[in-house]
Amino acid sequence: xxxxQYLLSLGVIAMVTGIFFALRGxxxxxxxxxxxLIPLGLITAFWGLGPGITSALIxxxxxxxFFIQPYYTLTVHxxxxxxxxxxxxxxxxxISQLVARAQAGLAAxxxxxxxxxxxxxxxxxxxxxxxxxxxxxxxARQIHSVSQSEYVEFDISxxxxxxxxxxxxxxxxxxxxxxxxIQAARGVLGEIxxxxxxxxxxxxxxxxxxTFASQGALALERAWLAQxxxxxxxxxxxxxxxxxxxxxxSHELRTPLSTIKAAASSLRSGEVNWDSPARMDxxxxxxxEADHLNxxxxxxxxxxxxESGALKPKRDxxxxxxxxxxxxxxxxxxxxxxxxxxxxxESLPLVPxxxxxxxxxxxxxxxxxxxxxxxxxxxxxxxxxxxEMIHVKVxxxxxxxxxxxxxxxxxxxxxxxxxxxxxxxxxxxxxCKGIIEAHGGRxxxxxxxxxxxxxxxxxxxxDGSRAPQIPMDTxxx
Amino acid sequence: xxxxxxxLVVDDELQIQRALRTILSEKGFKxxxxxxxxxxxxxxxxxxxxxxxxDLGLPDTDGVExxxxxxxxxxxPIIVLSVRDSERDKVAALDQGAxxxxxxxxxxxxxxxxxxxxxxxxxxxxxxxxxLVKAGPLTIDLAWHIIRRGGEEIKLTGTExxxxxxxxxxxxxxxxxxxxxxxxxxxxxxxxxxxLRVYMRQLRKKLEEDPERPAYILTEPGIGYRFIAxx
Numbered sequence: 001x002x003x004x005q006y007l008l009s010l011g012v013i014a015m016v017t018g019i020f021f022a023l024r025g026x027x028x029x030x031x032x033x034x035x036x037l038i039p040l041g042l043i044t045a046f047w048g049l050g051p052g053i054t055s056a057l058i059x060x061x062x063x064x065x066f067f068i069q070p071y072y073t074l075t076v077h078x079x080x081x082x083x084x085x086x087x088x089x090x091x092x093x094x095i096s097q098l099v100a101r102a103q104a105g106l107a108a109x110x111x112x113x114x115x116x117x118x119x120x121x122x123x124x125x126x127x128x129x130x131x132x133x134x135x136x137x138x139x140a141r142q143i144h145s146v147s148q149s150e151y152v153e154f155d156i157s158x159x160x161x162x163x164x165x166x167x168x169x170x171x172x173x174x175x176x177x178x179x180x181x182i183q184a185a186r187g188v189l190g191e192i193x194x195x196x197x198x199x200x201x202x203x204x205x206x207x208x209x210x211t212f213a214s215q216g217a218l219a220l221e222r223a224w225l226a227q228x229x230x231x232x233x234x235x236x237x238x239x240x241x242x243x244x245x246x247x248x249x250s251h252e253l254r255t256p257l258s259t260i261k262a263a264a265s266s267l268r269s270g271e272v273n274w275d276s277p278a279r280m281d282x283x284x285x286x287x288x289e290a291d292h293l294n295x296x297x298x299x300x301x302x303x304x305x306x307e308s309g310a311l312k313p314k315r316d317x318x319x320x321x322x323x324x325x326x327x328x329x330x331x332x333x334x335x336x337x338x339x340x341x342x343x344x345x346e347s348l349p350l351v352p353x354x355x356x357x358x359x360x361x362x363x364x365x366x367x368x369x370x371x372x373x374x375x376x377x378x379x380x381x382x383x384x385x386x387x388e389m390i391h392v393k394v395x396x397x398x399x400x401x402x403x404x405x406x407x408x409x410x411x412x413x414x415x416x417x418x419x420x421x422x423x424x425x426x427x428x429x430x431x432c433k434g435i436i437e438a439h440g441g442r443x444x445x446x447x448x449x450x451x452x453x454x455x456x457x458x459x460x461x462x463d464g465s466r467a468p469q470i471p472m473d474t475x476x477x
Numbered sequence: 478x479x480x481x482x483x484x485l486v487v488d489d490e491l492q493i494q495r496a497l498r499t500i501l502s503e504k505g506f507k508x509x510x511x512x513x514x515x516x517x518x519x520x521x522x523x524x525x526x527x528x529x530x531x532d533l534g535l536p537d538t539d540g541v542e543x544x545x546x547x548x549x550x551x552x553x554p555i556i557v558l559s560v561r562d563s564e565r566d567k568v569a570a571l572d573q574g575a576x577x578x579x580x581x582x583x584x585x586x587x588x589x590x591x592x593x594x595x596x597x598x599x600x601x602x603x604x605x606x607x608x609l610v611k612a613g614p615l616t617i618d619l620a621w622h623i624i625r626r627g628g629e630e631i632k633l634t635g636t637e638x639x640x641x642x643x644x645x646x647x648x649x650x651x652x653x654x655x656x657x658x659x660x661x662x663x664x665x666x667x668x669x670x671x672x673l674r675v676y677m678r679q680l681r682k683k684l685e686e687d688p689e690r691p692a693y694i695l696t697e698p699g700i701g702y703r704f705i706a707x708x
Contacts, residue, residue: 316674317671324689325691
C-alpha cells in the first residue's frame with residue numbers, strides 16, 4: 001500500500017516534469033517552480049506526508065536538473081536560481097505538512113463522526129426494547145460488525161443468566177482479548193467479551209466498546225424498570241379485581257346465607273308449628289338459597305378459570321337444539337312467567353362445541369333475559385347459519401341498555417341497575433364471553449325496537465373441516 | 478332390620494358422612510362410613526356392603542382407582558360423588574365400573590332415587606330382569622322387540638332399536654357416551670359421539686311428545702344419557 005503510494009507519486013512527478021519539459025521554452029523558471037507546487041499538494045493530500053516530502057525532494061532535484069541552467073547538471077550558476085530553489089524547497093515542505101495535518105484532522109473528524117453514527121444507530125436500535133435477549137442480540141451484533149472481531153460474547157448474569165454470541169457457529173479456544181463490564185446503577189449486570197487477535201485493539205476502540213457497554217447497561221436497566229412497572233400494574237389490577245370480587249362476593253354470598261340462617265334457626269327454635277304452611281316455605285327457601293349459593297360458587301370458579309386461561313373447550317360435534325333443549329328442561333321452573341319462542345331448526349349442521357360450556361352460555365343468557373324482561377313478555381332463541389358461522393340470538397322484550405353500556409355489560413361485575421334490585425354475581429355475561437371467545441366465536445349485545453338482543457357466533461368448522469357424515473340406517477326394520 | 482340394605486359411605490368430609498348416615502339410616506338402610514380410600518377398601522372387603530357411595534376427591538387415593546380396585550372382585554353397585562366441572566373424573570369412574578354419579582351439592586331425593594335404581598339393577602343382575610319397560614305412554618318389550626306409544630306400535634331402524642334397548646334395559650342409570658357407542662356401534666366407533674347425537678335426536682322424534690324437551694331420554698351433559706322409566 002505504502003509502496004504503491006510512493007510509486008504513484010513518482011509517476012505523477014515524472015508526468016508533470018515531462019509536460020513542463022516540453023514547454024520549457026515558453027515557461028519561466030519561477031513559474032515552473034510555482035506550478036510544481038500543485039501536484040505536490042495533491043500528492044500529500046491523497047497519499048500522506050511521507051510521499052509528499054519525498055516528492056518535494058525529488059522535484060527539488062528534477063527542477064534543478066531539467067529547468068535550471070546549466071541544464072542536465074545539479075550545479076547552479078545564477079544566484080537568483082539558488083533563491084528560487086531554496087524557496088521552492090521550503091514552500092513545498094511547508095505545504096506538504098499543512099495539507100497532511102489538515103488531512104489527519106479530517107480523518108479524525110470522520111472517525112469521530114462514524115463513532116457517533118454507530119452509537120446513534122445502537123441507541124436507536126435499543127430504543128423501546130424491553131427484552132433482555134433482544135438487547136443482548138443487538139449489542140453483540142453491533143460490536144461484532146463495528147470492531148471486525150472474530151467473536152463477541154454478551155453475557156448477562158442479572159436478572160436471569162443469558163449469553164448471546166456472534167457468530168453463533170464459532171467457539172474460541174483462547175481467552176478473550178478484551179473484557180468490558182456492563183456497569184449499571186444496580187451493579188455489574190454482566191460483561192462483554194471480545195476476541196480479536198489482530199490488529200490489536202486500540203485505545204479509541206476500547207473507549208467505543210466501553211460506550212457500547214454503558215449503552216447496553218442503560219437498555220437493560222430500562223427493560224428491568226419497564227418489567228417492574230408492568231408487574232406492579234398487573235398486581236394493582238389483580239388487586240382491584242380481588243377487592244371487586246370480595247365486595248361483590250361478600251354481598252352476594254351473604255344474601256342467601258342470611259335467608260338460610262334465618263329459616264334454619266326459626267325452624268330449630270320450635271317457634272314454627274310443625275304443620276303450618278310457613279314451615280314448608282322456610283324449607284323451600286333454604287333449598288332454593290342453597291342452590292343459589294352453589295351457582296355463585298360455580299360462577300366464581302368459572303371466572304377464575306377463564307381469567308387464568310384454563311378454560312379449554314372439550315369440543316365434540318353437537319346438535320344445537322339438543323343443548324337448548326336440555327337447558328329448557330332444567331330451567332322450566334324459572335321460565336313460567338315468560339313466553340318462550342324457540343327457533344333453532346333441526347336442519348342446522350352439527351356444531352363443534354363443548355356441550356357443558358354451551359349449556360352454560362344458554363343458561364346465563366336466558367336467566368339474564370328472564371331477570372330483566374317483565375312477566376308475560378316473549379323471550380326468543382333463534383339460530384341460523386351465516387357463511388362459515390352459526391349465529392344465535394337470544395332476545396327479550398325487556399328494557400334497553402344505554403348504547404355506551406352495550407360493550408361493558410360483558411365486563412366482570414358490571415351492572416346497569418343497582419346491585420340490590422337484581423341478584424346475580426355480575427359474572428354471568430363475562431363467563432359467556434369467555435366461553436364463546438374460547439370457541440373462536442364473538443358475542444355482542446344490541447338494542448332492537450321492542451327490546452334487547454344477545455348475539456353470538458360460533459364457527460361451524462373444527463380444525464378446518466365441517467361436521468363428518470353420519471352413517472345412517474337405510475330402511476326401517 | 479337384618480334384611481336392610483347395607484350402604485358403605487366413603488367420604489373424607491365428616492359433615493357429609495354425618496348427614497348421609499342420618500338420612501340413610503332414617504330411610505331404613507344400614508350405614509357404615511369410611512374417611513379414606515384404604516379404609517373404604519378394607520370395609521368393603523370385610524363387610525360386603527350392598528352398595529358403595531364413593532367420593533372421588535379423597536385425600537389418599539384417587540376415587541377412580543378405588544372404583545377399579547373394587548371392580549376387581551365385587552359387582553356391588555357404586556355411586557360416585559364429585560364436584561361440578563370434573564366431568565372427566567366422573568366419566569373415568571363410570572368407565573371403570575361405577576354405576577352412577579351425583580354432583581355435589583345434591584338433593585337427597587336424587588340420591589335416594591339413584592340408590593334405589595342401583596340396588597334394583599344389582600338385584601336384577603342376580604334374578605331375571607324385567608323384559609317390559611314402561612315410561613309414561615311408552616311400552617318397550619325387550620323380549621319381542623316391540624315398542625308402543627299408547628296403543629300404537631312405533632317402527633325403529635335396527636340401530637335405533639339397539640340404542641333404545643340398551644338405554645331401556647339400564648333405565649334410571651347413567652350410560653356414558655363411550656359405553657353406549659361401544660355397545661351399539663362397536664369399540665372402533667367409541668369416540669364418535671356425533672353418531673349418538675344424531676341417533677338420539679331421531680329416537681326422541683319418534684318417542685318423545687316434545688323432542689326438544691325430552692322427558693324419557695335425558696342428556697347428562699358431558700357424560701352420556703339416561704333413560705327414565707316408571708318406577
